[in-house]
Amino acid sequence: MEIVTLDPHGMCSGVRSAIAKAMSHGGAYCLHQLVHNEIVLGELLALGSVFVDDIEKVPDGATVIFPAHGVTPEVRGRAAAKRLSVVDGTCPFVARAHRAARRFSDAGLPVVVLGDPSHTEVQGILGEIADRRAPRPGEKIGVVSQTTMNADEVAAEVARLREKFDVAGVAGICTATKERQDAVREFDGDAILVLGSRNSANTRRLCEVARCPAYIASNMDDVVKLREEMERYGKVGVTSGASTPERFFESAVGCLRRIPQHVAIIMDGNGRWAQSRGRPRGFGHAAGAGTLMRALGWLGDRGIRYVTVYAFSTENWKRPESEVSGLMGLFSTMLKSKASELVGNQVRLRVAGRRGDLPRPLRDAIADVERRTASFERQLIVCLNYGGRAEIVDAANAAIARGEPVTEETFRRLLYVPDVPDPDLVIRTGGERRTSNFLLWESAYAEYHFTDTLWPDFSERDLDEALGDYSSRDRRKGGLS
Numbered sequence: 001m002e003i004v005t006l007d008p009h010g011m012c013s014g015v016r017s018a019i020a021k022a023m024s025h026g027g028a029y030c031l032h033q034l035v036h037n038e039i040v041l042g043e044l045l046a047l048g049s050v051f052v053d054d055i056e057k058v059p060d061g062a063t064v065i066f067p068a069h070g071v072t073p074e075v076r077g078r079a080a081a082k083r084l085s086v087v088d089g090t091c092p093f094v095a096r097a098h099r100a101a102r103r104f105s106d107a108g109l110p111v112v113v114l115g116d117p118s119h120t121e122v123q124g125i126l127g128e129i130a131d132r133r134a135p136r137p138g139e140k141i142g143v144v145s146q147t148t149m150n151a152d153e154v155a156a157e158v159a160r161l162r163e164k165f166d167v168a169g170v171a172g173i174c175t176a177t178k179e180r181q182d183a184v185r186e187f188d189g190d191a192i193l194v195l196g197s198r199n200s201a202n203t204r205r206l207c208e209v210a211r212c213p214a215y216i217a218s219n220m221d222d223v224v225k226l227r228e229e230m231e232r233y234g235k236v237g238v239t240s241g242a243s244t245p246e247r248f249f250e251s252a253v254g255c256l257r258r259i260p261q262h263v264a265i266i267m268d269g270n271g272r273w274a275q276s277r278g279r280p281r282g283f284g285h286a287a288g289a290g291t292l293m294r295a296l297g298w299l300g301d302r303g304i305r306y307v308t309v310y311a312f313s314t315e316n317w318k319r320p321e322s323e324v325s326g327l328m329g330l331f332s333t334m335l336k337s338k339a340s341e342l343v344g345n346q347v348r349l350r351v352a353g354r355r356g357d358l359p360r361p362l363r364d365a366i367a368d369v370e371r372r373t374a375s376f377e378r379q380l381i382v383c384l385n386y387g388g389r390a391e392i393v394d395a396a397n398a399a400i401a402r403g404e405p406v407t408e409e410t411f412r413r414l415l416y417v418p419d420v421p422d423p424d425l426v427i428r429t430g431g432e433r434r435t436s437n438f439l440l441w442e443s444a445y446a447e448y449h450f451t452d453t454l455w456p457d458f459s460e461r462d463l464d465e466a467l468g469d470y471s472s473r474d475r476r477k478g479g480l481s
Contacts, residue, residue, distance in 0.1 A: 001231050003256050005249075006183045006192075006239040012176035014091030015243045018068040021087050022049065028063040031055060031075070032120050034089060035068050035243035036200035038218060046419075055079055063087060068243070069120040070094040072127025093147045093174035094121055100171035101128040104142025109168060110135035114157055115146025119201060122146050141165045145172030148202035148242070150209060151181055176242055177202055181209045189235035193217060193226065195252050196241030203241030220261075223252045230256060247305055247377045254303045258471035260424035262306035263299060264446070266438055267292065268430030269454030282326040287456035289334050296347065296380060298460050302467065306379050306420055310438050314354070314387035328359050331384065335365040339372060348376040352416035353386035354394070381417055388440030391416055395441075415441065422446065425470045429455045429462075447473055 011019075015035050022034050026047030033041060033051065041051070049065075055078045058064045063085040066075075070090040079086050090098075104111045111129045115122040125144055126132070135141045143161060145154045151173050158170055184192060184206050192214045196203030207214035215230075217223045230236050238256065240249045251261045267288055274284030292309060299307050312327060335349075342349055349369045358366075366384075395414035399406050412418055422442045426435075431452040435443070449466040453459075 001233060001256070002235045003253060004187070004189060004235060004237045005253060006180075006187060006237050008176070008179050008183060009239040010242070010244050010246050010249055012091075012174070012242040014093060014174070014176070015068055018065075018089030018091065021089050022065050023047065025063055025065060025087055028065055028087065029058045030065045030067065031058070031071065032067045032069070034065060036203075037197045037241070037243040037245070039245055039248055040243065055082070055084075058082065058084060060084070065089055067120060068094065070098060070124035071120075072124050074127055091147070091174070093176075094124070097121075097125055097144050097147060097171050098128050100142065100169065101125045101144045104144070104169065105129045105131065107142075109140055109142045111142045111144060112161060113144050113146075114154055114172065115149055116201065119146060121148075135165055137164055139165055140168050142168055143170045143172075145170070146201065147172055147174040148177050148200075148205060149173055150205050151178045152209065177205070180206060180239065180242065184237070184239055185209050185211065187211070187237040189237050190233035191215070191230060191235075192237045192239065193223075193230060193252070193256070194239055194241065195223075195249055196244040200241045200243055202243070206239055206241060217252060220248070220251060220255065223255050227256060245377075250303045250305060254305075257303075259303055259467065260447075260470055261304065262308070262421050262423045262425075263304050264308040264310075264423035264426045264439055264443070265295070266310045266426070266428040266430075266436060267455040267458075268428060268432055268436075270456060272430070273454040273456045281323055282330070284456060285327060285330055289330060291456050291458050293338060293341065294460075295458065295463065297345070298463050300345065300347070300378060302463075305377065306381065306423075308352075308381040308383060308420075308423060308439065310383045310386070310436070312353075312384050312386070313437060314385060314390050315437070317357075317385075328362055332359075332362045332365050335362075335369050339369045342369065342373050342380070346376040346378060348373045348379045350379060350381045350417055350420075351384050352381055352391075353384045354390060355385065357385050379420065381420060383438070386416075386438075388435075388437045392441055412441075425449060425466065427451070427463075427466050429453050429458055 018034055019040055022044055028049060030049050030051045032053060052058055055075050060082045064079060065087040066089050068089050068091045101111055110133055113122060113125055143158055154173055161167055189212060191212055192210045194203055194206045194214055194216050197218050198216055207216060215226055217226055238253055254261055270284035270288040271281040274281050296307060351366045355363055395411055398414040423446045426443055426446045427449045429451050433450050447470050449469050451462060453462050
């Protein structure tokens with residue numbers, strides 16, 4: 001199966017702007033769905049956002065976010081009367097459609113609105129029209145379409161209207177919608193997978209314009225279920241709706257290509273590498289730090305979004321004091337010297353482990369880099385003063401303190417980085433064949449790849465060998481192949 005990613009795809013600028021505004025006002029009220037994407041809505045719920053279907057349900061004086069699909073003038077008036085602090089997430093193209101409807105209406109023209117009358121966007125556009133009378137044959141009219149309509153269908157409908165009326169102007173389809181639809185129309189392949197929520201109009205339109213069988217996947221479970229179906233085809237195009245996060249797109253493409261979404265690495269062999277060269281162990285740790293930064297680039301080039309590395313275990317405190325002290329200093333130096341590189345490559349740093357035992361300057365350096373990189377989607381999780389058993393014990397104690405019934409789902413929320421998906425592949429370098437207390441809970445169904453290569457010598461070729469090993473395996477996870 002050949003996987004072809006279609007460009008452009010995914011979030012348009014209007015959706016990005018609306019999401020950014022909502023994310024910066026976590027805990028605010030959102031009128032209707034900000035965008036039609038279940039992944040984005042889930043993230044906003046996690047931030048404390050409250051979704052309501054009526055402006056009257058927003059408490060007086062509170063902050064309310066208007067959705068990307070816009071609202072009616074009546075809703076804006078009611079928000080003002082309630083003294084609400086309004087964060088307007090309306091897409092610029094939707095706002096343009098509103099202005100066009102208002103302009104036609106103010107000029108006394110009947111306005112024909114093309115789209116789904118039950119959709120929030122269409123209701124908002126209709127709210128701009130003072131007189132909704134039906135036009136008479138030959139009369140001058142204005143035409144406004146829902147911005148996510150099928151461009152071909154809109155063109156055909158406008159042509160039919162021109163046969164009966166004098167069309168003074170047409171507004172609607174946004175540039176991003178048309179560009180994404182054009183890319184799908186032009187795809188010469190056997191099938192198309194469209195990533196996005198089924199209640200998203202622009203996602204459904206992408207399926208409608210395809211010249212080959214088209215499928216919708218709303219989440220990774222859908223992608224996994226469809227992968228076998230996709231493998232029946234020789235050439236598969238992948239695109240995504242205008243409200244679909246890019247990280248979902250990359251994860252889905254990786255799944256189809258059998259590339260792991262999350263790779264964890266036990267970086268073993270630094271000390272032995274240095275000793276074999278007659279150098280102190282600290283020399284090997286410094287060399288290993290350089291390998292990590294190179295490997296992070298290789299993994300990113302292959303579309304792998306999450307990378308977790310084992311940097312210092314809870315058992316490593318048993319090592320000579322000079323080596324431990326050197327490692328703590330190296331971690332601080334790396335954080336300060338590589339922070340700009342992480343920012344430049346848009347990689348989010350997260351540290352998992354018991355931070356309280358770490359030196360204060362190191363904790364401060366960690367907090368600073370985590371803050372500077374918090375908005376990025378690619379993630380590097382560094383396990384520092386970490387132990388798999390310690391993590392489970394800490395989660396168990398947190399569960400006891402809450403006094404809540406424990407299930408696998410609720411227990412997972414108490415782990416160090418609960419929102420990160422479980423690792424698909426764990427690589428251990430240095431010739432050892434054990435897990436060494438690393439990600440015991442999270443790696444229950446991970447594939448393991450062991451290599452004799454010492455970590456400082458780990459190369460791009462070694463990585464590709466591990467990925468090839470992974471892709472050849474049948475990951476049943478308790479089911480049947």
